[in-house]
Amino acid sequence: MTSEPNQTLVNPQTGHLAFKIYSIEGNNPFDHLQRLNYFSLIWIQEGSGTAKVDFASYSIEKDTLFSLSPYQPFMLDAEGGIKALVIHFHPDFFCIHKHQKEVACDGVLFNNIYSPPMVQIDESAKGNLQMIIGQMKEEVQNQALAQYELLVSYLKIFLITASRLKTEQSDEEMSEVEGEQPFVLQKLKDYINEHYKTKHSAGEYADMLAMSPKALAKLTKTHFNKTLSDMIAERIVIEAKRELYLTDKTVKEIAYELGYDDEYYFSRFFKKKAEVSPQLYRETLGSAKAKMN
Known part of the structure; x- marks a missing residue:
């Protein structure tokens, strides 16, 4: 795998994006309908508006993490600019299906037909996720021994943390549903x-x-x-x-x-x-x- 200055790793066998992590502020590259051929995590850190995913609409709020599967249609209709952290990864880089027993995000963060494709990041998880992001950004530019393995480890921790958070929030929502x-x-x-x-x-x-x-x-x-x-x-x-x-x-x-x-x-x-x-x-x-x- 090779590295590019904009914190992108490319699969040398295919020439396609393998992993990318970057921040956006002000500009909104997701202001039109998109279907990307890799997994995407978009952590909204500042901004408001409406997210359209699978043609359903959801509110964009601070500290909302959107998790999108390959070819899942989405766009972010923000009111003004947004500040966000974005992670893209191709299944060739990390396959959530093959590693389901380790990460358990398939059917929770991704491919969850029963829940919106997002999770609210609370204060207790925020610090941990920010620390992991810092480590990813540093490692993606470091072409040292076992770079791929270390990046995958950081990504796994990020996915596990977010999946646990979403499971907790889903359980709380279900407990509030009345009657039978x-x-x-x-x-x-x-x-x-x-x-x-x-x-x-x-x-x-x-x-x-x-x-x-x-x-x-x-x-x-x-x-x-x-x-x-x-x-x-x-x-x-x-x-x-x-x-x-x-x-x-x-x-x-x-x-x-x-x-x-x-x-x-x-x-x-x-x-x-x-x-x-x-x-x-x-x-x-x-x-x-x-x-x-």
Whole structure:
């Protein structure tokens, strides 16, 4: 891996960005819709406005950390300038799927269909994260022995700290939900995770929960800010992305495992949701086979 002056590491095998860390102040490079082919962490340190992610809107507030997966559409519509810390990393540099047991951020920070793609950084975590960022910025310019290993270690600590924080905040939010709704919402999560490969319609989940589709639709919109159909589709696409990256299965094989007999119908479905074809997704993210991590 080689280093550039702007704190970017490039994968010498592909020539693509591997890791980048930088600060922005005043200017806003995310003021238009973007779909980046790597993971992004954007820590808003000053500024306000609206973030649009997956076409849902969220408030931009001080000390909010946005966590974005490859090809996840987003933009930051800030009121004036913003001050932020940005980390980009490609799956070739660090694959959250392969290291799930070590980091546990997949399904928490990233690829979480049940929670907004952000976490509020509290004062207790702030100092630790700032210290890790300082170490990353220093190491990214230091082409010494084991630079890659040390940077990955810092990134892991950052991801673990943020994931723990988000889990705590999610638990607190769920404890505030009234009546039987927490039970229903948890059962819905369990059913989606268990049946998304075979049950693709919202009505099937309403039947399993013994609820009317209308009542379930209202509940999911209230608590997840999205439709149940969108949640099911997101879960399918997340699994397809994992398979495209982690395995050398054909698109046809992946489609069949996810409950689609027609490879071309599945490819159209994937492209509609991910804004990129399965083939291009695999080409730009590569495959986990024979990677540096």
